[in-house]
Amino acid sequence: MKQTINIVGGGFTGLTMGYYLAKAGWAVNIFEKDAEVGGLAGSFKVEGENLEKFYHHWFTNDLHIMDLIKELQCEDHIIIRPTRTGMYYSNNFFKLSSPLDLLKFKPLNLINRVRLGFVVLAVRTVKDWMKLESITAKDWLTKICGKQGYTVVWEPLLKGKFGRYAESVSAVWFWNKLKLRGGSRGEKGKENLAYYRGGFASLAESMMKEIHNMGGVVHVNRAVVSVTNDEIRTADGEVFKADKTVLTIPLPLISNLLKDAVDASYINQLNKIQYIGNVCLTLELKQSLSEIYWLNVNDPGFPFVGVIEHTNFESKETYKGRHIVYLSKYLPTDEALYNMSEKEFFDYAMPFIKKMFPLFTEDWVLDYHVWKEAYSQPLVTLHYSKLIPGFTTPLPNVLINTMAQIYPEDRGTNYAVREGKLMAQRLMSGEM
Ligand SMILES: Cc1cc2nc3c(=O)[nH]c(=O)nc-3n(C[C@H](O)[C@H](O)[C@H](O)COP(=O)(O)OP(=O)(O)OC[C@H]3O[C@@H](n4cnc5c(N)ncnc54)[C@H](O)[C@@H]3O)c2cc1C
Secondary structure, eight states, rough: OEEEEEEEESSSSHHHHHHHHTTTTOOOEEEOSSSSSSSGGEOOOOEEEESSSSSOOOTTTTTTHHHHHHHOOGGGEEEEEOOOOEEETTEEEEEEEEHHHHOTTEEEHHHHHHHHHHHHHHHHOOOOOGGGSSSSSHHHHHHHHHHHHIIIIIIHHHHHHHHHGGGBHHHHHHHHHHHHTTTTTOOOGGGGEEEEEEOOHHHHHHHHHHHHTTTOOESSSSEEEEESSSSEEETTOOEEOSSOOOOOOOOHHHHHHTTTTHHHHHHHHTTOEEEEEEEEEEEEEOOOOOSSEEEOOOOOTOOEEEEEGGTTTTTTTGTTOOOOEEEEEEEOOGGGGGOOOOHHHHHHHHHHHHSSSTOOGGGEEEEEEEEEEEEEEOBBBGGGGTTOOBBBSEEEEEEEOOOGGSSSSSHHHHHHHHHHHHHHHHHHHOOO
């Protein structure tokens, strides 16, 4: 008899798991609450083309997703290009694409510029990352770069990414980010990044088609509202029985689904991991803002962590000549900015863009969109390894496989693919 599986969530984790299980002959049902698959890497249309709601690229060392793309025979969609990275600080732009740029970085005195370079060495020499679990990123970076290096370069990035929780972030999170970025550098230290022609959503759609071709079903527009050991129920009242159910959604949403079926102590354990939200303003512009793809905003007077000009990586011709710019803000969802309307958020952002790019005028804006996600990033605090729940739950046939369990690496579609595949293998082998 065919083994049956219900997968809750049609993001990259759920789709990858579904793909490998369908390939192995399992009867697969994936449930996605939204109209489209892709989850956090999902898209909307600009001039008929997919564009990610939240900016996305890969590092060249993201091999798990590259392997999957090859398996799907879609490797001709992979685009790898060098990108320009910059930093905005004290009303000035600084190039930060290579080690030489670092040495010319005037906001730091010469000694601290050199100390900044030591971070690369410090990252490489970490043999046992578990030792970093008891140190905050702040203390670790201050020790390596000194107070000035930390305050000018790293603190704004940490605050930009984690808001008021910045000082509680573990050194493991930062170490791993720097390690990954270092691994995506080509000759002379320049950064190469990868993108998918047609957008990440078109990769998700190809996976969905393959699952359908192998007899599986991806149900879109179908939120799961309750889960028991043997079945799930969708918002439209239908019940699907299965041998196994895997939940790939954020932990607080898993808590909600399981709260009537499991002990309160398990729910408390799931709720120990906190998340931070993200608001992303996507601008479709007549003109380009700058030549930089990824601009880190280190100026404490600016509320955005980054200005990402996507069309300095993927050609503007893909979007019929429109220049695409993202402004990203991570923040707890109880803050006023998270709860602004689209128009309020746009009006809030405009003066900052004008200050940063004095030639910019509002009539460059052809269209804009504001995307929000409450569970955009788990908060990786000290001793995070002790907070992560296991894959099993008190219900023997219900498993969890979610972004917050990825560690010491951070979230990312590459790891969603790795974890989705690993879970499929565990299920096929009978280990789970
Ligand atoms: C601002 C931002 C920038 C990012 N940049 C990058 C990047 O450059 N490169 C990269 O690789 N990654 C990036 N990521 C991370 C990446 O998007 C995620 O790690 C990855 O997409 C997670 O996939 P997932 O399937 O684990 O989870 P999700 O994508 O969260 O998928 C879970 C799915 O479950 C669905 N769902 C939730 N509740 C229910 C329910 N009750 N019933 C049915 N369905 C439900 C959701 O709609 C969602 O589709 C970024 C993320 C953000 C927020």
